[in-house]
Amino acid sequence: MLTDNPELYEARFPDADRLAGRWAEDCLRRHRAGRRVLDLGCGTGRDAAQLHRAGRRVVGADLSTAMLAYARTHHPGPEYLRADLRGFDLPGAPFDAVVCLDSALLYCHTDTELDGFLASCRRALLPGGLLVAEMRNGAFFLGRTELLDAPAVHGFTWQGTAYASTTTLSVDRTAQLLRRVRRWSADDGSPPHEQDSAWRLLFPQELRRALAAHGFQVLELHDGPGPRTEPAWQEGTAPGTFADGDRLHLVARLTPTD
Template sequence: MPSPAAPGPRNLLTDRPELYEARFPDPGRLAARWTEDVLRRHGAGPRVLDLGCGTGRDAAHLHAAGRTVTGADVSEAMLAYARAHHPGPRHVHADLRGFDLGQGEFDAVTCLDSALLYCHTNEQLDAFLASCRRALSPGGLLVAEMRNGAYFLGRTDLLEAPKVAGFAWGGTTYRSTTTLTVDRTAQLLRRTRRWTADDGSAPVEQHSAWRLVFPQELRHLLASHGFDVLELHDGPGPRTDPPWSEDGPPPGRATDADRLHLVARHPGPTTP
């Protein structure tokens, strides 16, 4: 969020989704293709809830693949943009840190691009998993893609220097300087991003954070909510190097690199 002295949007990219898509173009819909591949490999049914759907690109791709998709996000600006620019799915307002969209209404819940890690506390992670279990039908899948907390054990390459990036949209050039720091006490990866633009607008400084979740910690959390882990690996995936492809290698078993990919199944009630 901007500091009190920096007037402007609450979050430059979230409040202006057209800028988000300009900054993070995905013409090949790589994340959605990876997700569809996971759903097919594990035999998921057609009803999908895309949590943290953002601008709606991935949800629309899954809809075009023949699935019945609900996109959910906490940002009304993102939801309005998704309805206007990526129609097909149903779009609803929901906070992934605790939501109720019905009992057993979905065959799969997807949560991409580290959205799960906006659950900063143990209570929020528990609420997320309890909400997902309630939303899933027996045998339903939870599919997530996120940063890997284990990557930051002894590594500082992403923390050593600010990252500078820029893009142009609508005749204006935007530049960002991003700094990452690890808050070990809160187990958070904190991000400070300062935006400038050549249109004369005031700079905007934003602060956000992701929970650093470790693979074995994640396994324990999932087991405590009754999920069976089918896949947990660091690649290949939509944001790995090299990225996932339809004809590439199968999922690995290591959990060492900077992304983490999860597939878990809700087994349903046990029978005596």
Template sequence: MRPSTVPPNLLTDNPELYEARFPDPDRLAGRWAEDCLGRHGAGPCVLDVGCGTGRDAAHLHGAGRTVTGADISEAMLTHARVHHPGPEYVHADLHGFDLGRSVFDAVVCLDSALLYCHTNEQLDAFLSCCRRALTPGGLLVAEMRNGAYFLGRTELLDVPTVKEFTWRGTVHRSTTVLTVDRTAQLLRRSRVWTTDDGSPPVEQRSAWRLLFPQELRRLLAAQGFEVLELHDGPGPRTEPPWHEGLLPGRTADADRLHLVARLTGSA
């Protein structure tokens, strides 16, 4: 899910290309989320905020849950309804969503979608919307980049990273540079896409908020959430990745951050 002010994105505006670039045949992210929900006794009704192509929402639906997937990209939602049926898919902006009378036992927010809230006001608005959408005792499960990882570490910054994959016979190549905007507390990404079919290069820019573990705890507490888990792994994007039977870690130092919080009262 991207806010409406974010410019077009080659991958998220082309869902089939997105799934080709980020294959997840084993539904690792969905399985991890279901494990969190199961371990903490979440009820059956789940809202997947920033559901994208719907793969994780459909996995949770297949696990027996009643799932609503929400995203701001109509292209993603159309793809999800066709290719990953089962959940209800609705258009919503994570900066402020109101699903009416719908009430959920858990909100799931994966793959750094929460970090498209760039300002404190946007973060407060997102968490406030989650609070209103949840039943008392409901869970918030999130997975994202870890701002603390970039304290003193520069190996991922300011150096072009080139990746390529082939889709429908065309080689797609991305050259990505990450930089830290310390004033805005953002991890900015510049990416140039090229292909071997003669198409002109496509440049796009995006950013994630760099959230630190203790900062996140304070934001959640202000909205009436109790943190149950906050750690750097194992998770669906860690190395090695999470698998069934692994319990959450105790540190928050690596490049991914995993959160489970329970709504305990009103802010």
């Protein structure tokens, strides 16, 4: 639904203050990353364009052709390419940093897919390059159910049509996935639409081990502050320490090899 309709995506998830892109730029600046950045899972291109405005040379990559077409028209500046983050080799490498926001990394549902992502990042980065990621926190769901107990209902109006969504989350413990079923309805007479998706539930120590296996040193790993936490992140906010918030924020450096 939203992946195929980028305008609807931005209407449902507005980011007028560009918090996600600004947070990523703040991480890059604090850790003195170079100018060339790859934004993986760039979606509509909002964050890639924000990084471009900050003076970065940006390549945005996504699997959705609809998102990429929208990004080229509505968020120009970066170069936009089609790629699968679970395994990629892109022109323009090596990069100084890879950015992966809004849980895009968690579409790596298996260890093999996660290894493919990290191996691809290693190939794409210069020695000493950064990986900056923001995602749901698997540790949040250890003994906590407030996001699982009842469906979440949201509504908004776009171009005169009222849309409503009912989202149900469940934990698939065997597959270690957070599964989401989202049912859409609209008052324009169109039939209801159901979307099924899932994110990998990665735990902090598990993520550290996977990163280390691919030659990354963790510089930051915390639950807040970040672009989707409360209170809202602002420039100059000091990195937090890990507790058990819903979001996990990562900055890792590719260690040079001898």
